[in-house]
Amino acid sequence: MTKQETILDKMQKIDRRILYWVLFIGLMIPFVSPLGLPVAVTPSTVDLYKELTKVKTGEVIIINLAFGVSAWSECLPATVASTKLLFKQGAKIIFLGVHYDVDLTWAKIKDQVPAFKTLTYGKNYVYLGFYTGGEATVARLATSIRTVFPTDADKKSLDEIEMMKNVNVAKDIKLVLSSDTGDWCDYYIRQWRVPYGTPVGEIGIAMLGSSYMPHYQAGILFGMTVGVRGGAELEKLIGELGEATVTMDSINISHVMAIVAIGLANLGYAATVKRGGK
Amino acid sequence: MAYPTALLDVIGLWTAWLMMMLSYSYPLWKENHGFRFAEFTFVSTMLAINLIVAISNVMRVAITPMTKGEWSYIIPIVLGFAMYTMLFSRYRWISRYPVAILVGIGFGLGMRGVLIPSVLTQVIATITPPKVGDPMSWLNFAYIAIGTICSVMYFLLTYEHKGVLRYPTRLGRWIIMIGLGAYFGNTILFRFSMLAGRAQFFLQVLKIIPL
């Protein structure tokens, strides 16, 4: 005798393509009709912001672009916001990256930070380009930037670049901001923070917000932003709302949909268990 | 950024849109030739970019400094190219030498650097009581201290969790689940934000929202 299927049973068997379409369309709606909900700022982002506001004019910062084009939505907004803030502080920034599409990321950052139009390359900022070799390279970078980067990305010798004249080792760097999707912050912690005491901050994907929370709580990291939400928080703190804030509306809808999906799944499961199934 | 007007830029924008839709034709519809075409196109461009960046970086970091006087670089350059003997079964053993250096340095750097931030500092942070005296801080401190001890017991103790070990390890397991739950929540934020970026791009190319 066949069991009559309830609506919950039918919902368990729904074609996954319907779910995908519902999600894709759901993500689009807030871009057309924004909700505009305010974003509360978390302590880790506040600490990152406070540390960056302590940077003095002329101090040299490294921003490690360890994210590719696929993670732009997560890491780029916070990186852009940090860059804007650091330029306001008068800092000199060294940009370098570990993905082979770092040139595109660099172009995007230049496009989104208006300060680049008024600042001078070589005097206020420098782009060193791509580097690889993992932790060994990060360790070597701490003892000799010129060995890892004999020239900048445009093949100009570092000795000819004004802001790099007295900058070659970890002690010449005020702090490191690692914007990454994986292990690169760990390398900077192990090879810069521990041996030389260079402060390290993290601008990472959301998952790294969990992985690096113990480091932040223990004081190893001076601050961190968590994914696109961290980007929205940093935009709010610097007073210039941008892409992350726009994306948060879409995140609102998608997260509610995820909760509804989990709720329905468990409802169906509970009903099945009640009827004596598995 | 304004919507492009130059023909090549407009073609580029629509090509990007098409590539995205071909990729999504698989989850949103079914496996098809368009998706396979997009997939293989991505792999081919990725390989080419990888190789070009590798060549330009080797020139910048190794070959050019060597020609300018750093003659000692010839050793790692030869070792680096020795890695390619991996492709020939008869000479594959030669590639063990550069791998040995990479493995030795990887472990050396990792092992020397991991103790302080990942063990010592974490233990100190776990057992350090709060400076502020409010009850919530003390409760959190107790949770973290007891939770970390129990979780480490669950994770590291390899003998059977019975008798006096049963309850602490069970508690440790629950606390690990809480950690994994938060990680799961953050994972969803990560995945959805990437997809939201693509949804935004979809609308921007169709001029439903500004670029």
Add this chain to the structure above:
Amino acid sequence: MSTLLKREVVYLITGVVAVTMFIDFFFFPKGWDVASTLQTWAMIIGNIALGLGAVRLLLFYGKQVQKRTVGVWHYSVWLIVYFFICLITGLAGYITLGHQDKNPIYYWNFTNVYTPLGQALYAMTGFYIFSAAYRAFRARNIDAALLLIAGCFTLLTNAPIGEVIWVQIPVIGRWFLDIGQVPGMRTFMIAGAFGLLAYGFRALLGKEKGFYAEVGGQ
């Protein structure tokens, strides 16, 4: 002699290089030239080895074409052809203009083909995690229930809409994110560190042959 060169000497090099890093860290606070030189060598070797993956994959797809593997070989032909188009245009830009991005065809391909494909393919996992949430995330027992509760509060805390639904959601969710997850994540960190140390000691002593097995064929 053959075994000595293919095995023992290799393990010795691994051990000596690793010990050099330790000596540098503990006895030379200002840095040791020997260790710095080895790090430079590793950096150069890593850079040169970057192309190895690309070469291997090309050989793989070349074999698919050779074997006429059904359902794959046509695409493999396209892959190899398009690879050479990208490679030639990129190298032309690098050699003649100083940087590969200066070649307009290469740059157009990089921004309008590679970038959107990369973004789209990585973002596709969002679909799968959504369907997984719908089908698989069930509170079958206490462990799963705890995971789901923590996960749901985290989700609604990361999204500002959580506060609109219930004012206490961000408060509870913040606790999960700032305090609740710390013991678990700290455990993974400590266990991972011990694992690295144990694995590293095995590699130093030549007990860990996994790195060389495929390389040496034994």
